[in-house]
Amino acid sequence: MTKMSEITVEDMVIDFPIGGSIFKKKYLRAANEVSLTLRAGEALAIVGESGSGKSTCARAICRISPPTSGRITVDGVEITAPDFKMCQREYAAKVQMIFQDPFGSLNPVHTIRHHMARPVRIHNPHLTATEVDALIISTLERVGLSPAQQTAEKYPYELSGGQRQRVAIARAVAVGAQFILADEPISMLDVSIRLGILNLMDDMKKDGIGFMYITHDIATARYFAERTAVMYVGHMVEWGNSDSVTQTPRHPYTQLLISAVPEAGVRETRDVMAPKADIPQRTPESCGCPFAARCLQVTDICKTIMPPVTQLEEDHYVRCHIYSERHHNV
Amino acid sequence: MTDTMIDRSVPLLSCRSVCIDYVTAAGNARACNKMSLDIYPGETVGLAGESGCGKSTLAFAITRMHNPPALISEGEILFEGRDVLRMDEDALRRFRWAETAMVFQSAMNALNPVITIGAQLIDVILAHQDVSYDGAYSRGEELLETVGISKSRMSSYPHQLSGGMRQRVVIAIALVLRPKLIVMDEPTTALDVVVEREIMDELYDLKDKYGFAILFISHDLGLMGEICDRIGIMYAGNLIEMGAARQVLEAPQHPYTAGLVSSFPSIHGPKERLFGIPGNPVNLLNLPTGCNFQDRCSKCVATCKLHDPILQQVGTAPPHFAACHLTSAREEIAL
Numbered sequence: 246m247t248k249m250s251e252i253t254v255e256d257m258v259i260d261f262p263i264g265g266s267i268f269k270k271k272y273l274r275a276a277n278e279v280s281l282t283l284r285a286g287e288a289l290a291i292v293g294e295s296g297s298g299k300s301t302c303a304r305a306i307c308r309i310s311p312p313t314s315g316r317i318t319v320d321g322v323e324i325t326a327p328d329f330k331m332c333q334r335e336y337a338a339k340v341q342m343i344f345q346d347p348f349g350s351l352n353p354v355h356t357i358r359h360h361m362a363r364p365v366r367i368h369n370p371h372l373t374a375t376e377v378d379a380l381i382i383s384t385l386e387r388v389g390l391s392p393a394q395q396t397a398e399k400y401p402y403e404l405s406g407g408q409r410q411r412v413a414i415a416r417a418v419a420v421g422a423q424f425i426l427a428d429e430p431i432s433m434l435d436v437s438i439r440l441g442i443l444n445l446m447d448d449m450k451k452d453g454i455g456f457m458y459i460t461h462d463i464a465t466a467r468y469f470a471e472r473t474a475v476m477y478v479g480h481m482v483e484w485g486n487s488d489s490v491t492q493t494p495r496h497p498y499t500q501l502l503i504s505a506v507p508e509a510g511v512r513e514t515r516d517v518m519a520p521k522a523d524i525p526q527r528t529p530e531s532c533g534c535p536f537a538a539r540c541l542q543v544t545d546i547c548k549t550i551m552p553p554v555t556q557l558e559e560d561h562y563v564r565c566h567i568y569s570e571r572h573h574n575v
Numbered sequence: 576m577t578d579t580m581i582d583r584s585v586p587l588l589s590c591r592s593v594c595i596d597y598v599t600a601a602g603n604a605r606a607c608n609k610m611s612l613d614i615y616p617g618e619t620v621g622l623a624g625e626s627g628c629g630k631s632t633l634a635f636a637i638t639r640m641h642n643p644p645a646l647i648s649e650g651e652i653l654f655e656g657r658d659v660l661r662m663d664e665d666a667l668r669r670f671r672w673a674e675t676a677m678v679f680q681s682a683m684n685a686l687n688p689v690i691t692i693g694a695q696l697i698d699v700i701l702a703h704q705d706v707s708y709d710g711a712y713s714r715g716e717e718l719l720e721t722v723g724i725s726k727s728r729m730s731s732y733p734h735q736l737s738g739g740m741r742q743r744v745v746i747a748i749a750l751v752l753r754p755k756l757i758v759m760d761e762p763t764t765a766l767d768v769v770v771e772r773e774i775m776d777e778l779y780d781l782k783d784k785y786g787f788a789i790l791f792i793s794h795d796l797g798l799m800g801e802i803c804d805r806i807g808i809m810y811a812g813n814l815i816e817m818g819a820a821r822q823v824l825e826a827p828q829h830p831y832t833a834g835l836v837s838s839f840p841s842i843h844g845p846k847e848r849l850f851g852i853p854g855n856p857v858n859l860l861n862l863p864t865g866c867n868f869q870d871r872c873s874k875c876v877a878t879c880k881l882h883d884p885i886l887q888q889v890g891t892a893p894p895h896f897a898a899c900h901l902t903s904a905r906e907e908i909a910l
Contacts, residue, residue, distance in 0.1 A: 294767035295738075405855045406626075435625040436794045440838050440851030461767055468840035468849070491842055505772035506842050507798035524737075 249319055249339055249423045252283040252306060252455075257315030259301050259479075260529060274527040275301045276479045278551075279315070283424055288446070288456035290466030290487065292502070293476035296524065299459045301479075303426040306457070307342050308333060338368040341417035345429040347409035351401040357412055358397040361385070361419055368420040384419040388412075388445060407438035414445065418454070425449075426457045431465065443469050463502055467491040472560070475499045478527050478535040485561035495563045497540045534566065542567060581804065586613035586653075587788050588637065588675075588756055593650035595632050595641070597859075604859035606632040606645070608812040611886075614756065619782075619789040621799040621820065623835070624809035625856055630792045631680075634758045637790070638671050654756075673703055676749035678742075680761040685745050686733040692719075692744050693729030699751045714751075721784075722747045723777055739770035746778065750785065758790045763798070775802060797839055800824045808832045811857050811867040814886060818895035828889050828897035830872045866900065874901055 257279040265271030276298040283289055283306075291299045305312045308324065317325045324331065344350045351360055361381040365372065372380070385393035388411040401409055410430060417425050427446065431439040446456060447469060458470050466473045467487045474484035475498065483496040494500045525531070525538055534540070537547040546566050555568040595607040606629040614620050622630045635641040637652060639659060652659040654674065662670060679685045687695060696715035700706060706714070716726035722743040733741055742762060749757055763771040779802065782789065793799055799806055799820065806823045808816040808831065816829040827833040834852035854871035863869055866879040878900045886898040897903075 294769065407855065435856065436796075436838050437625050437835060437852040438855065440840075440849050441853070444848070444850070463768075464840045464842040467842060467846065488846070501769060503842060505768040507768075507771075507795060507801050508842060 250285045251320055252340070252424060253316075253318045254279060254281050254302070254306065255316045255318070256280055257302065257305060257312045257317065259298070259305060259310070260313045272529050274479055274529050274531065276305070276312075277527065279476075279479075279481055281474055281481070281484070283455045283457055285423060285455045286450050286453045287472070288450060288458050288470035290458045290460060290470035290473040291476055292460055292463045292466050292473060294461060294524070296478075297476040298479040299476055300428050302476075303342065303428055303457060303459055307340055307426055308336060309342075334368065338420045339422060340424045340426065341420065341422035343410070343413050343417060343425060343427040343430050346433050347406050347413055348401075348433070350413055351409055353401055355400070356397065357385075357399055357401070357404070360401075360412060361397070361416055364416055364420045380419055384415045385412075387418065388415040389441075390415065405438070406434045407441060410434060410442055411445065414442075414449075418449070422454065424455045424457070426459070428459045429461070430458075432460070432462070439465075463491060464506055475502065478525060480535050480564065482536065482565070483561075483563045485558070489558060489561040493561075495557060495561075495568060496536075496565050497542055497567075498536045501539075534564075581615050581618045583615050585615075585655075587616045587618075587655060588612075588614040588790075589653040590633070590637070591651050591653070593633070593636065593652060594648045595629070595636055596646050596648050597632075598644040598646055599860070602860050605812050605862075606859065607636070609650070610812075610814055612807060612814070612817075614788050614790060616755065617782075617786050617788055618805070619791060619803045621791045621793065621803035621806040622809060623792075623794055623796055623799055623806060625794060627811075627856055627859065628809040629812040630809050631760050634677070634760050634790065634792050637758060638675050638677060639667060640671075640677070669703075672699065672749075672754065673752045674754055675756045675758060676752070676754040678745055678749050678757060678759045678762045681765055686741060688733050691730050691732055692736070693731075696729075696744075696748055696751065699748055703752055718747045718751060719744070721750075721781065723773075737770075739766055739774060742766060742770075742774060743777070746774070746781075750781065750787075753785060754787060756788045756790065758792070760792045761794070762791075764793070764795075771798070796824060796836060808835065811859060811862065813867065813898060815868070815884075815898045816896065817886070818890065818897075819893040822890065822893065822895050828895065828902045829868075829899045830874050830901075831868050832897075834871075876900065 257276055259276040260272040261275050263271050263273045279302055281289060293299050304310045306317060312325060316323050323329060358381060362377055365377050365380055381397060382393045385396055390396045390408060390411050431442050434442065443465060450456065458466065460466055470487050472485060473487040473490045474481050475490065477498045483490055483499045490499065491503060494503050525535060527535060532551065533549050534547040534552050537543050540547065544566065552564045552566045553569050554562055554564055556562050557568060590610055590612045592609040592611055593607055594605060594609055596603040596605050610633055624630050632645060636647055647660060686692065693715055696718060697711045700711040700714055716729060719726050719728060724740055724743055763774055791799065791803060803820045805818065806820045807814050810831050816823060816832045823832060824836055827836055837849050838851040840849060852871055857867055865881050866884050869875045869879045884898040884900050886896050887903045889895050889897045889902050
């Protein structure tokens with residue numbers, strides 16, 4: 246497997262054990278029937294509130310935690326199959342993750358050079374010291390950390406949050422990542438430098454790197470990603486082309502999410518908000534639409550039957566009974 | 576929320592050239608440099624800027640909650656004409672909470688995890704008012720209901736509540752003594768947008784009911800544009816622009832404000848490549864001569880590297896101030 250062009254997730258379910266007895270274990274359903282595709286040179290944004298299962302999906306794609314059921318395939322090869330023998334190290338070199346907190350993801354007692362050299366050596370044991378060095382310098386230049394020679398000798402505390410996040414991106418790129426799963430990469434950074442990081446990742450798409458951009462900020466999702474998927478309590482409720490999803494949101498949750506985005510001067514009147522309700526905890530036994538408890542357009546069918554996927558446009562899908570055939574027949 | 580509704584004759588809070596230094600071994604870092612700010616009764620004033628620009632430092636100093644190494648080296652802070660910096664311990668104790676309350680950034684850390692929220696509410700009432708325990712308890716229940724939490728939650732511990740509910744409890748505690756000013760330091764930063772929207776709407780209903788003024792500190796300009804009457808922008812300890820919310824966001828006069836405004840991708844507007852602000856924030860221990868923003872500014876000219884820009888009026892109706900050599904030069908030509 247040299248060049249990856251597509252990672253496909255089909256019907257992925259992830260359950261976490263949450264106590265119970267040894268005879269009857271209890272589970273929490275963190276992700277339910279998630280299907281998505283990451284393509285080289287493109288970004289897919291996963292938008293949702295805390296606890297909606299965004300990071301859980303990324304961890305499964307990274308093979309950090311295995312899915313309970315479902316398939317993850319890379320260019321047609323199923324990596325979740327029991328007979329799949331590719332070693333984790335080889336896979337990890339291609340699929341890298343960037344974390345939210347650049348202050349916690351770098352070791353304070355090591356230089357940037359150390360942080361860069363270690364993964365490069367682990368993944369490319371055949372490289373000589375000069376080759377490793379050249380790769381480090383060129384990658385640091387590429388992410389905008391010039392002069393790279395000086396930056397390489399610095400310790401994390403000498404860098405700002407934005408520069409640290411650039412180091413995290415450089416580290417992923419240096420080992421040859423073809424897919425980068427970025428888990429809220431800009432939410433801990435200062436507003437003035439967030440855009441710089443987004444633009445850097447945008448430029449990397451041109452080099453064929455595919456991104457999964459996890460965020461709770463739907464405005465940046467539209468800015469950076471070609472496609473957007475909105476998640477609610479472990480379910481993908483609406484997905485497709487970013488512009489279709491953000492400009493003509495169809496699922497009541499997406500509509501709620503977009504109406505809540507603060508934007509100066511745009512909102513003159515207060516929109517109708519969804520009734521306040523606690524976000525439900527989903528178990529394998531739960532049925533019906535996860536958003537039913539908060540939805541203003543809820544009907545009886547929503548409480549009992551999980552809505553099927555409906556295609557609205559060429560690249561715009563929604564999971565809601567309002568748009569399903571079945572609903573119109575009832 | 577409109578400008579005409581606010582009585583601008585006597586300021587509620589008036590900061591006059593306040594300087595706050597952090598005394599460190601490497602030298603004094605000036606987190607607030609000659610900050611002057613008036614807040615009128617019932618007004619919402621926003622302070623925006625990136626981390627380390629001194630906005631939270633100022634918020635703490637208003638109620639003198641700053642701790643060493645922070646030190647107020649110059650200026651005065653007047654609340655209804657009384658100098659906060661000269662109050663003795665007793666007067667300060669009565670002033671805090673009863674007249675100026677504070678809502679902190681992280682509601683997760685602001686509540687004591689081992690005491691019920693009811694006890695934390697009652698504690699404030701009993702400490703400041705001469706009421707019986709039962710009276711305080713029913714007042715606590717009433718307050719929880721005003722922020723949209725069932726009174727049965729009085730006996731809950733903070734960990735049993737969601738982040739949004741905890742933030743509501745913190746707001747309820749701030750409102751206990753009906754303060755005239757509430758200082759909110761990034762009250763909704765850690766929350767999801769939908770929850771943030773609910774809390775802000777509720778806060779505004781409460782503001783209409785009780786008529787308090789708000790000093791709102793955040794970096795989210797979109798949210799500020801919606802709720803604030805006036806917005807001040809801070810950079811490296813200096814107030815660099817101040818004016819009516821709409822004017823600051825729609826016609827920013829300082830290049831930093833313009834950069835900050837264009838750092839937020841829009842959800843509705845046209846999709847275009849934005850550039851934000853290049854470079855990194857300055858180190859307060861090593862400030863350049865002249866304008867602090869010179870290294871990151873695309874419009875920097877020779878004067879910017881020599882002289883400090885002064886906050887000057889650049890617009891009259893409503894008053895708009897900016898501290899930039901370019902805008903002041905333009906004003907001079909216009910005059």
